[in-house]
Amino acid sequence: MPTLTAPLSPAAGTDRATVAEAGLHLEISGLTKRFGQFTALREIDLAIREGEFVCFLGPSGCGKTTLLRAIAGLAPQSAGRIIQRGRDISRLPPQARDFGIVFQSYALFPNLTVFDNVAYGLRNRRDDRAWIRARVAELLALVDLAGSEAKYPAALSGGQQQRVALARALATEPGLLLLDEPLSALDARVRVHLRGQIKALQARLGVTTIMVTHDQEEALAMADRIVVMNHGTIEQVGTPAEIYRRPASAFVAEFIGSMNFLEVRPDGAHALRLGRRRLDCPAHDCAGDSRARLAIRPEAVKLCAANEGLSARVEHVEFLGAFLRVGLTLTETGQALVADIAVRDAEALGLAPGASLGVLLPSEALRLYPGREARA
Amino acid sequence: MRGAFVMHGARWLSGEALVRLLVLLAALALLVVGLLFPLASMLVKSLQDRAGDFVGLANFARYVQTPALVGSIVNSLTVALTSTALVVGLAFLCAYGITRTCMPGKRLFRMLAVLPILAPSLLPAISLVYLFGNQGWFREVLMGQSIYGPIGIVLGMCFWIFPHALMILTTALSTSDARLYEAAEALGTPKWRSFLTITLPGARYGLISCAFVVFTLAITDFGVPKIIGGQFSVLATDVYRQVVGQQNFQMGAVVSVILLLPALASFVVDRWIQRRQVAQLSARAVPWRPTPSPLRDWAFAGLCYAVGAAILLVIGTAIYASLVQFWPYNLSLTLEHYAFEMLAGGGWASWFNSLKLAFSVALIGTLVIFFNAWLIEKSDGYRVLRQGLHFLAMLPMAVPGMVLGLAYIFFFNQAGNPLNWLYGTLAILVLNTLVHFYTVCHLTSVTALKQLDPEFEAVGASLKVPFWVTFRRVTLPVSLPAVLDISVYLFVNAMTTVSAVVFLYTSDTRLASVAVMHLDEAGYFASAAAMAVLIFFTSLAVKLAHAALSHLLLTRAQAWRQAG
Numbered sequence: 001m002p003t004l005t006a007p008l009s010p011a012a013g014t015d016r017a018t019v020a021e022a023g024l025h026l027e028i029s030g031l032t033k034r035f036g037q038f039t040a041l042r043e044i045d046l047a048i049r050e051g052e053f054v055c056f057l058g059p060s061g062c063g064k065t066t067l068l069r070a071i072a073g074l075a076p077q078s079a080g081r082i083i084q085r086g087r088d089i090s091r092l093p094p095q096a097r098d099f100g101i102v103f104q105s106y107a108l109f110p111n112l113t114v115f116d117n118v119a120y121g122l123r124n125r126r127d128d129r130a131w132i133r134a135r136v137a138e139l140l141a142l143v144d145l146a147g148s149e150a151k152y153p154a155a156l157s158g159g160q161q162q163r164v165a166l167a168r169a170l171a172t173e174p175g176l177l178l179l180d181e182p183l184s185a186l187d188a189r190v191r192v193h194l195r196g197q198i199k200a201l202q203a204r205l206g207v208t209t210i211m212v213t214h215d216q217e218e219a220l221a222m223a224d225r226i227v228v229m230n231h232g233t234i235e236q237v238g239t240p241a242e243i244y245r246r247p248a249s250a251f252v253a254e255f256i257g258s259m260n261f262l263e264v265r266p267d268g269a270h271a272l273r274l275g276r277r278r279l280d281c282p283a284h285d286c287a288g289d290s291r292a293r294l295a296i297r298p299e300a301v302k303l304c305a306a307n308e309g310l311s312a313r314v315e316h317v318e319f320l321g322a323f324l325r326v327g328l329t330l331t332e333t334g335q336a337l338v339a340d341i342a343v344r345d346a347e348a349l350g351l352a353p354g355a356s357l358g359v360l361l362p363s364e365a366l367r368l369y370p371g372r373e374a375r376a
Numbered sequence: 377m378r379g380a381f382v383m384h385g386a387r388w389l390s391g392e393a394l395v396r397l398l399v400l401l402a403a404l405a406l407l408v409v410g411l412l413f414p415l416a417s418m419l420v421k422s423l424q425d426r427a428g429d430f431v432g433l434a435n436f437a438r439y440v441q442t443p444a445l446v447g448s449i450v451n452s453l454t455v456a457l458t459s460t461a462l463v464v465g466l467a468f469l470c471a472y473g474i475t476r477t478c479m480p481g482k483r484l485f486r487m488l489a490v491l492p493i494l495a496p497s498l499l500p501a502i503s504l505v506y507l508f509g510n511q512g513w514f515r516e517v518l519m520g521q522s523i524y525g526p527i528g529i530v531l532g533m534c535f536w537i538f539p540h541a542l543m544i545l546t547t548a549l550s551t552s553d554a555r556l557y558e559a560a561e562a563l564g565t566p567k568w569r570s571f572l573t574i575t576l577p578g579a580r581y582g583l584i585s586c587a588f589v590v591f592t593l594a595i596t597d598f599g600v601p602k603i604i605g606g607q608f609s610v611l612a613t614d615v616y617r618q619v620v621g622q623q624n625f626q627m628g629a630v631v632s633v634i635l636l637l638p639a640l641a642s643f644v645v646d647r648w649i650q651r652r653q654v655a656q657l658s659a660r661a662v663p664w665r666p667t668p669s670p671l672r673d674w675a676f677a678g679l680c681y682a683v684g685a686a687i688l689l690v691i692g693t694a695i696y697a698s699l700v701q702f703w704p705y706n707l708s709l710t711l712e713h714y715a716f717e718m719l720a721g722g723g724w725a726s727w728f729n730s731l732k733l734a735f736s737v738a739l740i741g742t743l744v745i746f747f748n749a750w751l752i753e754k755s756d757g758y759r760v761l762r763q764g765l766h767f768l769a770m771l772p773m774a775v776p777g778m779v780l781g782l783a784y785i786f787f788f789n790q791a792g793n794p795l796n797w798l799y800g801t802l803a804i805l806v807l808n809t810l811v812h813f814y815t816v817c818h819l820t821s822v823t824a825l826k827q828l829d830p831e832f833e834a835v836g837a838s839l840k841v842p843f844w845v846t847f848r849r850v851t852l853p854v855s856l857p858a859v860l861d862i863s864v865y866l867f868v869n870a871m872t873t874v875s876a877v878v879f880l881y882t883s884d885t886r887l888a889s890v891a892v893m894h895l896d897e898a899g900y901f902a903s904a905a906a907m908a909v910l911i912f913f914t915s916l917a918v919k920l921a922h923a924a925l926s927h928l929l930l931t932r933a934q935a936w937r938q939a940g
């Protein structure tokens with residue numbers, strides 16, 4: 001889990017300025033997909049820039065694959081428009097759209113060699129065999145599989161199969177690359193390695209890429225921008241840093257990274273009450289509500305001597321290598337709270353189960369979301 | 377450049393969608409013309425008088441008032457139920473021997489048990505006459521009863537239906553879960569209780585399904601009662617007698633409608649069971665392996681070998697009878713019964729016709745049925761059309777051959793039918809046979825296709841490869857074992873079937889199986905046996921060629937199937 005130690009700054013994400021200046025590759029508006037009575041996607045609006053690496057992130061069943069398939073034309077939308085490079089492709093079948101796709105299962109053709117798999121889309125373009133051979137060799141070199149032409153997919157490892165699928169999708173030089181959970185079938189070590197490889201490849205080719213994943217770590221590590229989805233709608237679109245630091249909803253806050261939630265009462269637009277204690281916090285829009293949920297990341301919670309801050313009792317301490325995870329109970333309200341503390345700081349505090357100490361909740365790290373009943 | 381390609385792509389694509397639609401519509405037309413229209417004509421015919429005027433249920437009323445006809449219902453039910461009880465019981469024991477014991481020679485027995493399928497159902501009937509008839513060697517075993525009648529029919533049915541029942545029950549019994557038996561053993565459950573509480577319930581859907589399949593085959597079969605039924609009439613022979621003997625097409629239609637009912641009922645039940653059974657399978661089941669137990673193993677081996685010996689006896693009798701001068705008086709060997717030219721039945725030409733039919737059906741049928749199954753299973757869009765097609769593809773299983781054949785007469789022989797020219801050609805026999813055996817092939821195709829990655833077609837589309845190229849380069853090669861199974865199934869059935877085609881041949885298109893019947897009717901019993909034996913060996917040769925070819929293909933495909 002990435003820990004953000006850098007101070008919060010409003011300029012976060014401006015390093016993507018180059019991407020922002022490029023034109024739009026894909027504009028989706030009002031896209032809805034129904035399966036009978038069930039609405040899998042509801043009024044999706046989304047713009048994707050040229051050359052961007054976008055991740056669709058969300059829990060299983062939230063509609064990521066459905067959105068990807070709608071973009072590909074494999075499962076046409078019930079309503080809404082999709083515009084690719086200024087061309088309305090909403091009604092076009094997959095064959096007439098410009099994309100390459102890698103499926104979760106890879107769907108390599110088992111009876112064809114690696115060469116024939118990669119060349120599958122090239123054959124009907126040009127008859128020049130020498131050109132096809134050179135192109136396949138080039139693609140296989142690109143995915144680090146030079147010389148595997150004659151093998152059959154069954155003879156390859158999962159990671160190698162995945163890269164063959166990638167080479168096959170890239171063979172026809174599509175303007176848009178679609179990846180549906182490309183890494184989920186692989187074991188953890190291979191996954192981390194391939195993550196870097198795919199990202200580097202994408203940067204090198206500059207191909208606009210959409211990757212579906214339910215793994216937040218993968219999305220944070222790879223994406224230029226993340227589209228967080230839930231129940232067929234988009235919860236938030238933003239750079240990994242934006243999503244992590246300023247989750248737009250309690251769902252996003254909870255889904256990405258670890259997050260503490262505390263029941264509080266809003267007190268004006270810039271403050272809240274936690275038990276009897278009044279705390280300042282950044283501007284929020286729950287001022288009118290009687291209840292709200294305060295969110296703070298474990299690494300933002302600061303511990304101090306018992307005479308400062310909110311008094312709390314240490315319940316348990318977990319050693320996680322670079323830091324300690326401390327489980328606390330707030331004395332006044334009895335609410336549970338988790339804090340991640342650097343090992344060095346912990347020694348100074350003398351952490352042990354049962355110890356009493358103080359908790360500081362820095363106001364700039366606080367975010368307020370509507371209470372559960374107010375959200376309905 | 378890219379723009380130009382995409383424009384080109386868009387136009388070519390709508391072409392592709394159009395092709396897909398057209399092929400689906402062609403499949404629909406095939407099943408509507410080859411199945412629905414004929415059946416509808418038959419229903420209409422059953423409600424008309426000879427002049428073609430509508431008479432409501434008058435024909436049915438007349439049927440009910442004719443004791444000779446109504447009696448056939450009871451006869452058919454008696455024979456079918458007896459055969460069902462015998463076949464299911466015997467097949468269950470043999471299947472148990474194969475799957476749950478360590479009896480020796482399982483492979484040999486399974487090979488023997490397939491043999492009856494390769495012969496027309498006329499063959500066991502002919503053999504039984506030789507064995508138990510007036511000149512038969514084992515006449516005394518019947519203790520004065522005649523083989524011509526229910527006894528002969530039941531024995532003949534048992535012979536050629538047995539392989540079907542054995543296949544279903546072997547499948548049902550081989551899906552066992554060892555964990556259940558281990559738990560039972562750990563609790564000290566006696567073996568017979570494990571059998572009653574685990575084995576039987578586990579196989580119950582297979583048993584019920586098997587009983588219905590056997591019952592349908594028994595009640596609709598024509599070949600066995602035709603040869604050995606004597607004065608004992610059943611529904612299938614009534615249809616034939618009404619139409620061919622008395623030229624009473626209306627009554628033929630009425631009997632057909634009645635024959636359709638039990639078949640339809642068992643079709644509905646079977647579908648219902650198939651749906652239930654899916655939910656029962658657990659992916660975590662551990663297959664159960666039998667441990668040797670000499671007494672049990674040899675008991676089951678004895679039973680299975682007895683069955684195998686009976687099968688060999690029946691086939692061997694037909695072969696021997698076709699080779700001796702004059703049973704039972706002059707047993708010197710001769711090939712003269714294979715000189716069919718002088719006799720009734722069309723001679724060797726009918727065998728060539730059967731070969732032509734079988735090869736055509738195997739080739740055309742396999743391609744058409746597999747390609748249709750692929751379109752139905754793997755297209756998106758045209759949902760209603762695809763579901764309708766799937767239903768139509770399941771329907772032929774519920775239509776007895778006699779009924780389908782008669783229905784073809786009514787539909788294709790109608791004055792004013794633009795397809796009238798088909799009547800009397802080999803083409804109509806091909807169409808009829810293809811439709812008759814459509815369902816099993818369709819189900820085999822669907823099962824094979826469901827095992828393929830569902831995204832193959834999507835990958836092809838994303839790479840802008842037309843769908844038929846992906847079908848040819850990937851789907852077909854990967855499904856080749858299933859495709860070969862279908863083609864050999866169609867070949868053997870086209871070679872052996874009598875029931876549907878008996879109404880549709882002409883003197884130019886007479887088939888070997890029909891010739892067997894005619895030779896028998898004309899009293900050339902040895903030549904009838906010879907023709908039946910010829911059919912048997914033709915099917916056997918094709919079956920062996922199929923086994924060799926499958927083996928070859930699998931070895932060649934080993935490279936990609938099992939690598940790594």
Ligand SMILES: Nc1ncnc2c1ncn2[C@@H]1O[C@H](COP(=O)(O)OP(=O)(O)O)[C@@H](O)[C@H]1O
Pocket residue numbers: 035038040058059060061062063064065066067
């Ligand atoms: N072909 C379909 N028919 C009916 N429901 C579907 C179909 N495909 C997906 N769904 C439903 O739509 C929802 C979203 O599915 P999907 O997009 O696959 O989720 P994920 O985000 O895990 O990729 C799920 O609830 C799923 O059950």
Ligand SMILES: [Mg+2]
Pocket residue numbers: 064065066181212
């Ligand atoms: Mg998915």
